[in-house]
Amino acid sequence: YHAKKKGNSYLFFNDTMNRQAVKRLQIENLMRFGLKEDHFEVYYQPKMNIRTGKLTGMEALVRFITPKKGIISPGVFIPIAEETGQIIDIGEVVLNKACRDVKKWLDDGLFNGRVAVNLSAKQFSLPDLTSRIDIILQKNALPSYFLELEITEGTVMDDPNEAINIMRSLSARGIHLAMDDFGTGYSSLAYLKQFPLNTLKVDKAFIDDMKNERGRNMVDSIVTIAHNLDLHVVAEGVEQAHQIDILKTLNCETVQGYYYSKPLSKDEFTEFLKQQQSKATPSLISSKKSN
Ligand code: C2E
Numbered sequence: 001y002h003a004k005k006k007g008n009s010y011l012f013f014n015d016t017m018n019r020q021a022v023k024r025l026q027i028e029n030l031m032r033f034g035l036k037e038d039h040f041e042v043y044y045q046p047k048m049n050i051r052t053g054k055l056t057g058m059e060a061l062v063r064f065i066t067p068k069k070g071i072i073s074p075g076v077f078i079p080i081a082e083e084t085g086q087i088i089d090i091g092e093v094v095l096n097k098a099c100r101d102v103k104k105w106l107d108d109g110l111f112n113g114r115v116a117v118n119l120s121a122k123q124f125s126l127p128d129l130t131s132r133i134d135i136i137l138q139k140n141a142l143p144s145y146f147l148e149l150e151i152t153e154g155t156v157m158d159d160p161n162e163a164i165n166i167m168r169s170l171s172a173r174g175i176h177l178a179m180d181d182f183g184t185g186y187s188s189l190a191y192l193k194q195f196p197l198n199t200l201k202v203d204k205a206f207i208d209d210m211k212n213e214r215g216r217n218m219v220d221s222i223v224t225i226a227h228n229l230d231l232h233v234v235a236e237g238v239e240q241a242h243q244i245d246i247l248k249t250l251n252c253e254t255v256q257g258y259y260y261s262k263p264l265s266k267d268e269f270t271e272f273l274k275q276q277q278s279k280a281t282p283s284l285i286s287s288k289k290s291n
């Protein structure tokens with residue numbers, strides 16, 4: 001009985017491994033095809049000023065829209081793309097489309113701020129990273145001022161001293177740098193001080209944990225450290241009104257999350273920008289109504 005059970009679990013294990021390998025290969029092939037056929041789209045999630053409720057920026061988030069398998073989540077395909085190296089080409093598609101869209105919103109007078117684009121570790125360590133970015137900005141006639149790059153602790157802690165050099169060359173171009181998912185990785189405070197960052201994004205896990213006092217103290221401490229280092233703070237994954245209330249008392253200035261909006265397609269985001277504009281300059285009639 002024992003041997004048979006062992007045998008079964010061995011078979012099961014083997015089968016699961018197999019299915020995983022097949023799925024990975026399937027996604028790898030879908031991505032190769034998707035890169036050729038333009039199946040990668042960019043969605044945008046607003047970043048809002050917590051006090052004014054106005055838009056301050058947006059994050060570009062890739063969406064893999066396949067004709068046969070529907071939308072495949074970044075959580076599924078990004079790790080595979082990282083391993084195969086396809087993230088480099090996907091990342092360029094995202095950067096290119098994000099620059100194109102922001103340039104259009106800028107020219108149409110709908111937006112005048114930065115778009116944040118996620119940069120993977122593989123992209124970050126490309127020897128010609130800065131010239132690749134320069135080329136994309138030039139191609140879209142977008143000044144580097146309008147770009148922000150989000151990197152994670154894992155990306156910079158691999159070789160922190162080399163990371164500082166790369167970050168300096170990006171920062172020297174006027175590109176802003178944000179530390180994404182802050183608090184989930186292994187970055188040391190000693191390095192945090194040395195990185196030429198502009199923004200710290202507090203991971204959703206900490207925002208969720210504000211339910212209890214220790215969790216609130218934790219976010220309070222992170223915001224204080226960020227401000228002491230002259231960094232902006234963005235709270236990620238904010239879903240509820242009471243989280244907004246707490247974040248206000250903790251002096252967190254910027255919020256991103258479903259509470260304000262899910263990531264939107266280019267067209268939906270254009271509508272969002274138009275709504276924001278009409279909010280910013282209310283007509284006499286609508287301001288009378290609200291009195
Ligand atoms: P991230 O950069 O930390 O992006 C934030 C993620 O949180 C997004 O998931 C967003 O949709 C989600 N989110 C925002 N607000 C809320 C909320 O209130 N509740 C919940 N439950 N989720 C919220 P998404 O788009 O699935 O992306 C997941 C991750 O995939 C990103 O995390 C980022 O690490 C990676 N990713 C996405 N697009 C790109 C890309 O273009 N390049 C690279 N290298 N990575 C990307």
Ligand code: MG
Pocket residue numbers: 059118150180
């Ligand atoms: Mg991000």
Ligand code: MG
Pocket residue numbers: 180181201203236
């Ligand atoms: Mg994040």
Ligand code: MG
Pocket residue numbers: 181
């Ligand atoms: Mg994340």
